Amino acid sequence: MPYDHRPWQPGNAYFFSAHLRDRQSRLLIEQAQGLRLAFRVAQLARPFRINAxxxxxxxxxxxxxxxxxxxxxxxxxxxxxxxxxxQLPGMPPRAVLRRDRTARPLWHSGFREHRILDAEDFDRHVAYVHQNPVRHGHVREAAEWPYSSIHRIARGDGPC
Structure with a gap:
């Protein structure tokens, strides 16, 4: 579901999903360090807490x-x-992609988001996040997937 420009609310928690246009791609795990860096840079510029x-x-x-x-x-x-x-080698800048309609952007244009309603909704969405690699058949146990915050939570480190 694309972002529908509903106002986000200060201090609230949100569940979100974002997809690459190429559903066969392995880019996000192949470039996991670059994605981690992108999140850290964004957090420095505009702080937010990654719960899961x-x-x-x-x-x-x-x-x-x-x-x-x-x-x-x-x-x-x-x-x-x-x-x-x-950061990706060989990728044209997003501004070029916007001007050149023949080039397909990397990401779907929007992302799915849901404002967390209460503690039960929060727990349900965190569980959904962590169980997703199991649902997709990548691993048998959520803790086996290396690209997950479940490891931080299991160590007691809390949110990212």
Missing amino acids: IVVLPDHLHGVWTLPEGDDDGHRRWTQIQAIFDR
Whole structure:
């Protein structure tokens, strides 16, 4: 579901999913370090807490919390995409992709998001995030998937 420009609410937690256009791609796990860097750079520029995240070959899911007084979750995600895209060898800049309609952007134009309603909804979405590699048949146990925040939570490190 594309982003429908509903206002994000300051201090709230959100579940989100983002997909690459190429559903056969393995780019996100092949370039996991670059994606991690993109998230860290975006967090430095516009802080937010990553409560849970999982990166699969062609898509990712996460739960993050915006700071009090800040409702700009959409801009954070577009910044993460732009930072990640710029790091990829051979990828034209996003501005070029916008002008050249024959070039297909890396990501689907929008991303799915859902405002977390309460503690039960939060727990359900964090579990969904962490179980996703199992659902897709990548591993038998969620803790076996290396591209997941489940390891931080299991160690007691808390959110990213």
